[in-house]
Amino acid sequence: MLELRSVGMRFGAVEALVDIDLELGASEVVGLMGDNGAGKSTLLKIVAGNFAPTSGVVLWDGVEADLTPLSARELGIEAVYQDLALCDNLSATANVFLGRELRRRLFGVLPVLDHAAMRRKSAELFAELGSDTRADDLVRQMSGGQRQAVAIARARLSSPRLVLLDEPTAAISVRQIAEVLELIRGLKEQGVGILLISHRMSDVFAVADRIVVLRRGRKVANKLTADSSPEEVTALITGAIEAA
Amino acid sequence: MTGLRRTPQSLWVMLTVAALAGVMSLVSEPFASADNIFNVSRNFAFIGLIALGQTAVIATGGIDLSVGSVMGLAGIVTGLVLGSGQPLALAAAAGLGCALLCGLVNGALVGYLRLSPFVVTLGMLSIARSLALVVSNNRMIHDLGPDEDLVLALGGGRLLGVANPVWLLMIAALGAAAWFRYSRLARYVLAVGGNEVSTRLAGVPVARVKLTVYALSSLLAGVSAILMIGWLGAVTNALGQGYELRVIASAVIGGANLMGGEGGAFGAVAGAALIELIRNSLLLLGVDPYWQGAFVGGSIIVAMLVERVRRAGQTAG
Numbered sequence A: 001m002l003e004l005r006s007v008g009m010r011f012g013a014v015e016a017l018v019d020i021d022l023e024l025g026a027s028e029v030v031g032l033m034g035d036n037g038a039g040k041s042t043l044l045k046i047v048a049g050n051f052a053p054t055s056g057v058v059l060w061d062g063v064e065a066d067l068t069p070l071s072a073r074e075l076g077i078e079a080v081y082q083d084l085a086l087c088d089n090l091s092a093t094a095n096v097f098l099g100r101e102l103r104r105r106l107f108g109v110l111p112v113l114d115h116a117a118m119r120r121k122s123a124e125l126f127a128e129l130g131s132d133t134r135a136d137d138l139v140r141q142m143s144g145g146q147r148q149a150v151a152i153a154r155a156r157l158s159s160p161r162l163v164l165l166d167e168p169t170a171a172i173s174v175r176q177i178a179e180v181l182e183l184i185r186g187l188k189e190q191g192v193g194i195l196l197i198s199h200r201m202s203d204v205f206a207v208a209d210r211i212v213v214l215r216r217g218r219k220v221a222n223k224l225t226a227d228s229s230p231e232e233v234t235a236l237i238t239g240a241i242e243a244a
Numbered sequence B: 001m002t003g004l005r006r007t008p009q010s011l012w013v014m015l016t017v018a019a020l021a022g023v024m025s026l027v028s029e030p031f032a033s034a035d036n037i038f039n040v041s042r043n044f045a046f047i048g049l050i051a052l053g054q055t056a057v058i059a060t061g062g063i064d065l066s067v068g069s070v071m072g073l074a075g076i077v078t079g080l081v082l083g084s085g086q087p088l089a090l091a092a093a094a095g096l097g098c099a100l101l102c103g104l105v106n107g108a109l110v111g112y113l114r115l116s117p118f119v120v121t122l123g124m125l126s127i128a129r130s131l132a133l134v135v136s137n138n139r140m141i142h143d144l145g146p147d148e149d150l151v152l153a154l155g156g157g158r159l160l161g162v163a164n165p166v167w168l169l170m171i172a173a174l175g176a177a178a179w180f181r182y183s184r185l186a187r188y189v190l191a192v193g194g195n196e197v198s199t200r201l202a203g204v205p206v207a208r209v210k211l212t213v214y215a216l217s218s219l220l221a222g223v224s225a226i227l228m229i230g231w232l233g234a235v236t237n238a239l240g241q242g243y244e245l246r247v248i249a250s251a252v253i254g255g256a257n258l259m260g261g262e263g264g265a266f267g268a269v270a271g272a273a274l275i276e277l278i279r280n281s282l283l284l285l286g287v288d289p290y291w292q293g294a295f296v297g298g299s300i301i302v303a304m305l306v307e308r309v310r311r312a313g314q315t316a317g
Helices: A040-048 A069-075 A092-096 A115-128 A144-156 A174-189 A201-207 A230-238 B009-027 B034-059 B067-083 B088-111 B117-136 B148-156 B164-182 B184-194 B196-201 B206-232 B243-253 B265-284 B289-316
Strands: A002-011 A014-024 A029-033 A055-060 A077-080 A103-106 A110-113 A162-166 A193-197 A210-215 A218-224
Touching: A002 A040, A014 A040, A014 A210, A014 A218, A029 A040, A029 A201, A040 A069, A040 A077, A040 A162, A040 A193, A069 A077, A077 A144, A092 A115, A092 A144, A110 B164, A110 B184, A115 A144, A144 A162, A144 A174, A174 A193, A174 A201, A193 A201, A201 A230, A210 A230, A218 A230, B009 B265, B034 B067, B034 B164, B034 B184, B034 B206, B034 B243, B034 B265, B067 B088, B067 B117, B067 B206, B067 B243, B088 B117, B088 B148, B088 B206, B148 B164, B148 B206, B164 B184, B164 B206, B164 B265, B184 B196, B184 B206, B196 B206, B243 B265, B243 B289, B265 B289
Parallel strands: A029 A193, A029 A210, A077 A162, A162 A193
Antiparallel strands: A002 A014, A002 A055, A103 A110, A210 A218
16 A cells, blocks of 8 residues: 655754665554654655655555645645644544535525534444543643544544644543554554554554664664564664664 | 533623613603713724623633724725725725734734734734824824715614614624524634633644634724714725724623633624613713713623622532
8 A cells, every 4th residue: 555665854954764674554553653753743744745855755556646735735744743733623523624614505695504413423433443532622631542532533534544643642641542452453443544643652552563763863673563562663763783 | 402502691782781771760860861871882883892802702711802992994095995986886896905904914913814813913913003093194084975875874864763883783683692602603703712622632723713703803893993984974094093993892791701602692792782871871961072082991800700609608508
């Protein structure tokens, strides 16, 4: 589905990414790990279309893709950002549909928001995700796990094929982390590919099929989760092990 | 229910208005007279109309300080075109056109060039007032031309005992309430005020949303100016001077959050009613009118403090 071939990214004199190869298929969860500044977020932004790589190519279904935020979304790539990018003052439903509101025509002419249809659909999405988030609740009043559910429901709305998750379990409680991991498994079951950035070793080992480790912009490992261990990955991240 | 579950601040303000009116009708004989009620309602209609637009601006997290001056410019231009013998329709179009232009300039600078709304509209406050002086050569306009009677009837007349501006305000408030509830643009207005970055990431044309609300705010200031000419029977350069404060106070008292993301139509109207009622009450109670500015200014600050306390209570709860 997604394939990166020797992708590099250079900001002036800084080489943020060097010669990265990466493949990701449907229903596959890839955990992207690395220390701060290793290039994880840069890589995610390239796939989301926010950055154009300075070298190498990105392929989508085997075809070279020139990604912009808009074209990435049209291809079925949805990014869920670390700060979640939600509007606190709006309801869960309003956030799920932000920028993609459903409308009906009043008296056959005047387009108005179709509150009922949007509420129904978002309630459906939360049920699918197994989340207790209520469609009418304001995001301001929600727990971290519920916010994640809103962000993921928003990504799900367009039936994406690839979801990019940036630190979805940062800064939330243990119980909520379990909820979020459940959300990720739910997406996988529905055939969605997932690129997961996380600092939390236990989360990545809980849901990822494969782990890719970046160190100072270079890929130092690409291993099946089953063939690795948290100790090995930690060593790869810090550089105690050169590569695996 | 809607995208935004509104706290019933507009309801509280309406109750306060009712309570204050009740007390005033007991302590002051002239308060409940038909003439006084008529005057109070008409006076707040001018403010309330502009406060509807201001509420939309504030809901995006912005502010429009230029509404009073835009009123002045729109009024002067309308008056000059009327005085030159043109019909009302043409004069109103000219006045509203000028107002709209001011709003588009505000909105383009805030939306597309991302300049601070405070600075841009403060600049426009000065520019529009100055332009009004330039085009009128600082003359008062008494001659409203052949359509004078029509102008006076429009802004000064009444229908079924209610002043025309009040009718217009009621229609506009209902329209604005429906707009806030059902239009996609209003949803975007609240979203931009809630989290501008995420709204942009969601593909919403944020700059265009801002352009629209500033244009709307100025346009309503223009409408209010034209009605006011009919009430005053003349146009002076001081038309609308200092109104920005009353308009902003109305919106804020009515629940528009200066941090953005909150605001509603009925709140704006209720806020305008409360401010006018307080002004009127002070007058009837014999308080020196020089105090009015202190009360209007103080009410903005108090409204913000109440909001802060309410917010703190929510977070703690």
